[in-house]
Amino acid sequence: MVSRPGTAEVMRCYLPFKPLCDKITANMSWEENEVNKAELVAAAAEAAGVTKKDAEKVIDATLAAITGELKNGGKVQLTGFGSFEVRERAAHTGRNPRTKETIEIAATKAPVFKAGKSLKDVVAG
Numbered sequence: 001m002v003s004r005p006g007t008a009e010v011m012r013c014y015l016p017f018k019p020l021c022d023k024i025t026a027n028m029s030w031e032e033n034e035v036n037k038a039e040l041v042a043a044a045a046e047a048a049g050v051t052k053k054d055a056e057k058v059i060d061a062t063l064a065a066i067t068g069e070l071k072n073g074g075k076v077q078l079t080g081f082g083s084f085e086v087r088e089r090a091a092h093t094g095r096n097p098r099t100k101e102t103i104e105i106a107a108t109k110a111p112v113f114k115a116g117k118s119l120k121d122v123v124a125g
Contacts, residue, residue: 070111080118087112 037059045055066076066084075085091107115123 078116080116082116082119083114085112085114086110 037056041052041056041059044059045052048055069076070084070086073086075083077083086109089108089110092105094103094105095101096103
């Protein structure tokens with residue numbers, strides 16, 4: 001594994017959690033540009049000084065709370081980071097690319113994430 005370039009700068013700039021972010025990113029390493037749940041749990045556990053099991057419980061509870069709120073049609077806003085919400089997609093007519101046949105596509109709901117200004121600024125450099 002190699003250290004992911006630029007990641008420390010990204011995490012370091014999220015000011016409300018600067019000391020914790022610095023500690024997390026100093027010890028993280030990734031293959032390519034992806035972080036899986038196990039790597040995230042390990043880094044959060046080390047930075048917060050808790051066990052991996054406790055860190056995983058917190059991450060799972062956070063994701064469950066976000067999921068539950070979205071399932072109920074709500075919106076979750078994390079100031080500076082971004083917001084999660086559900087958007088409705090209207091029914092529309094589509095076309096089967098193989099047969100060129102016209103088909104009706106049903107209305108659906110989809111979860112979306114919109115990045116906050118602080119996160120956008122950090123990613124933009």
